[in-house]
Amino acid sequence: GVPPEASEAPVAKSMPGSLSRPPFGERTTVVLQNLPLNYRRQMLLRMLDVEGFAGEYDFVYLPMDFKTRAGFGYAFINLVHASTVARFWGVFDGYSKWMFPSAKVCHVSWSQPLQGLKAHIKRYRSSPLMHLSVPDEYRPVIFSGGVRVSFPPPLKEITAPSQKAL
Template sequence: MIRNIPNKFMKRRFMAILDQHCAEENAKLGGDGEGVRSEYDFLYVPVDFGTMFNKGYAFVNMTTAAAARRLHAHLDGHRWEAAGSKKVCGVVHARLEGLDGLVAHFSASWFPCGGRKDFLPVRFEPPRDGVRWTAEHVVGHLQPR
């Protein structure tokens, strides 16, 4: 779980941050295919539908513990001044962890997001690494109006 993200960051903006991080970390591995890649396969940035801003946190599932440690080292304590925010990012373990647990939990959830699927949690197949194309699969249900 990533805490204290600027409230104006929506899913696409946060995906861009994660993609850049993964691409940079994977470039450090070199072209030999050796090493554990940084990839993520789930993202949910909860939104307050009254304000249409995020709630200040996000659920991200990195595909390996090594990738999670690199993301922690990169974002934990990060200051968002460039985004005009005084928040200091925190990366912590969430109550729900792992792709299977996150998908099982959020698949049973209903979201009152006015019919906008872009506010729902997503899983990626194959996992996103900041470079290659991946399919985005919505997790959860739109609550009827």
């Protein structure tokens, strides 16, 4: 599929009958939706790498339910370069080659309202999600050159999350 453009984005001018798709613009953060609920972050990272995107992403967050230890079925991925988004979208919109049997079919959409690595770091660095009591696999992670790096330190003291808040 082709990513829909924001309503405020200029519409691409094309020749009548042209099959050109609209420009992707500068957005880099997408949401993978309809993931198997038992997918874990390491499985997601492996899937991204196996499908040819190793080193192409710098932020990944797979929200998890602390009580059931299951995912919520979606993940935020920030790609390093906007030029990679079209290829990523083409691979994962309609994706169903999961590591185990599942009828789920992935759908890709734009992350809203946050876009870009800086916005996601700002959103999560002082979040209760980053508290030391939260297991690492439930936290967002950042990468540089395909290698995981430490999240920047919080800007304020982090309180432990309430179990239902996650």
